[in-house]
Amino acid sequence: MFGFIIRRTLLVIPTFLAIAFLTFVAIRLVPGDPIEVRTGERGISAARLAEFRHELGLDQPVWKQFLDYLWQIGHGDLGTSISTHAPVLQEFLTLFPATIELALCAMIFAVVLGIPAGVIAATRRGTFIDYSVMGVALTGFSMPIFWWGLLLILLFSVQLDLTPVSGRIDLLYYFDPVTGFMLIDSLLSGQDGAFLSALSHLILPTIVLGTIPLATIARMTRSTMLEVLGEDYVRTARAKGLSPFRVVGIHALRNALIPVVTVIGLQVGTLMAGAVLTEYIFSWPGIGTWLIESIQRRDYPVLQGGILLISGIVILINILVDVLYGVLNPRIRHGR
Amino acid sequence: MAADKAPAVNAAGPAVKPPPGAFAAFFRDFSENRAALVGLILLGVLVFIAVFANFLAPYGPSEQFRDFVRVPPMWAEGGTSAFPLGTDEVGRDMLSRLMYGARLSLFIGIAVVIASMFAGIALGLVAAFAPGWPSIIIMRAMDVILSVPSLLLAIVIVAIIGPSLTNTIVAITIVYLPNYVRLVRASALSEKSRDYVIAARVAGAGTLRIMFLTVLPNCMAPIIVQAALTISNAILEAAALGFLGLGAQPPSPEWGAMLASAREFLQSASWIVTEPGLAILITVLSINLVGDGLRDALDPKMRRS
DSSP, rough: HHHHHHHHTHHHHHHHHHHHHHHHHHHHHHHSSSSHHTTTOOOOHHHHHHHHHTTTTTTHHHHHHHHHHHHHTTTTTOOOOOOTTTBBHHHHHHHHHHHHHHHHHHHHHHHHHHHHHHHHHHHTOOOOOOHHHHHHHHHHOOOOOHHHHHHIIIIIIIIIIIOOOSSSSOOOOOOSSSSSHHHHHHHHHTTTHHHHHHHHHHHHHHHHHHHHHHHOOOOOOHHHHHHHHHHHHHHHHHTTTTOOOIIIIIIIIHHHHHHHHHHHHHHHHHHHHHHHHHHHHHTOSSSHHHHHHHHHHOOOOHHHHHHHHHHHHHHHHHHEEEHHHHHHOHHHHOOO | HHHHHHHHHHHTTTTTTOOOOOOHHHHHHHHHSHHHHHHHHHHHHHHHHTTHHHHHSSSTTTOTHHHHHHHOOOSSSSTTSSSSBOOOOSBHHHHHHHHHOOOOOOHHHHHHHHHHHHHHHHHHHHHHHHHHHHHHHHHHHHHHHHHHHHHHHHHHHHHHHHHSSSHHHHHHHHHHHHHHHHHHHHHHHHHHHHHHHHHHHHTOOOOOIIIIIIIIGHHHHHHHHHHHHHHHHHHHOOOOHHHTTTSSTTSSSHHHHHHHGGGGGGGOOOOHHHHHHHHHHHHHHHHHHHHHHHHHHHOGGGGOO
C-alpha cells in the first residue's frame, strides 16, 4: 500500500513540471504588456520602462525566467501580484477558504441528495419514481449553471426576497477571519444573527454549484446499484430473510459506492470549474473571481500561480481518490 | 455476371428471413428508449431551425426596433404578436436572435466534436501502435491537459489567443482532446491483440491499414457515445465562455453572450435572461437524451433490459 502511494505520487512530478512550463510559456504569449496595464495608457519614459522591466525580471532571457520561476516555486514563492503587490500564495490562501467552503457545501449537498436519489431510483426501477428522478437528474446534468444561478436569484432574491444576492455575509457583521470559513467564524464571533446571515448567503451558490455533481452522482449511483442488486450475494442476503433496508442499505450500497467514490473524486475538477461561474454570478470572493479578474488585469503571476495551485490540488485529490479506491477495493491494490 | 449471382441467392433459401442489418438492429434498440426518441425529435427540430434560420426568423439577428425596446413576450401583459418572444434591451427580436443562436451553438458543438474526434483518433491510434516515446509523450501531454479543470483551461487558452467564436472552438477542442485519445488508445490496445488483427497482419496489411481500416471500425461505438457527450458539453462551455465575456462577442446572438448582456435586466425584463438559458437547456438536454439512447443501444452492458 505504501509503495503504491509513493509510486503514484512520483508519477505526478513530471505532470506538475509540465503544467508549470506550459503556464509559464503560455502567459508570455498573452497579448498586451503587464507594464502598459500597470502604468495605464500614459506614455512613460524609456528609462522608467527599463526600470520597471528590470524590477519585474522581464529583461531576462525567457529560459532564465523559467528557471528562476521553478526555483521560487520550490521555495514556496509563487511571485507577487503585479496589480496588488501582495504575494500570490498569500492572496490564494486568503481567498481559498471561501472557495473550499462553497465547494464543500456543494459536495455535501450533492452527496446527501444524490446517493439516496440514485438508490431510490434503482430499487424502484422502471416505475414512475425512477423515471422522474432520472428525468430531473438528466435535466440537472444538462443545466447551464450560470443561467440556473440567475434564475434562482430571480426567484428567491428578487421575487420572494428570501436570500441575499451576493457576497458571503451581511455588511453589518465584521469579525477577523479565524478559520476563513464564514460559517465557523460567524459562530466563533458570537454576534447575533451572523451565522444565519452567512448561511443564507451560502444557500443559493451551494445549490448552483452542487447541481451538476448531484445529477452525476445520482445517475452513477443508480447504475452501479442496479448492477450490484443483480449479484448472487444480494439474492443470498434476501433469501436469509434480511430486511430490504438491510439488504439495500448495507449489503448492496457498500459495494455500489466504490465507483461512486471515484466519480465524487472526479467531480473535484468540475467543482473548481463550476466555482468560477458560481463565484462570478454571486460575487463570491473566492479563487474563481480572483482568476477572472487576473485575466482582465493581465496579472501574469496570479494567473500562473493560480492555475498551478489549482492543478496541484486537483492532482493531489486524484491521488487521494486512487488511494481510497485501493482501500475500498483491495483487488485494485494487489492487481498492480 | 447476373447469372452467376442468382443461384447464390437461391441457395440461401427464400424461406429464411435474413437477420436484421446492424443499423436496423441498432435503430430498434434505440427507438425502444422513448426518451431518446423524444430527444432525437427535439434535436431534429433544433437542427432544422438552425439550418433554415434565415428563412424562419421573422427579423435579422441584429435588426433593431428602437420603438420596441424591452417588449415582453406576447403572452405577457404589454406583449405583441409582432415579437412573439419579446425584444431585448436594444429592441432586437428575441425569437430571431434565438434562432440564429441555435445555428451558432450547434455549429460550435459539431465543430468541436469533429476537430477533437479526428485529432483524438489520430493521436490515440499512434499512442496504441507506437509504444515507446511517442506514446509516452502523447499520454503525458494528455495528463497535463486533464489536470487543469476543463472550463479553467478553456478560459486560460482564450485569454491567451483572444476571445472570439473561432478561438472558443479551438479552446474547447483542446479541452476535450484527452477524452478521445484515452478512449481510442484503450480500445485500440485491447483490439490490437485479437485474432482478426493478427490475421490481417499475416495477410500482409501495413500498419496504417491495420490502424485505420482493421482496428478503428471496431473501436467506434464508445467514440460515438463520447461524441454525443462532447457536443452537449461543448455547447455548455461555449455558452459559459460567452457569458464570462470570453467567447463570442456581442452583438453575436450566441446564447451565452446574450445572457451576459442581459444580466442587468434580471428584474425589469426577466425574459431577456430566461429565454436564452432555456434554449441552452433544451438543446443540451435533447442531445444528452440522444446520447443516453446511443449508449444504451451501442453498449450491451449498459442496456436497460
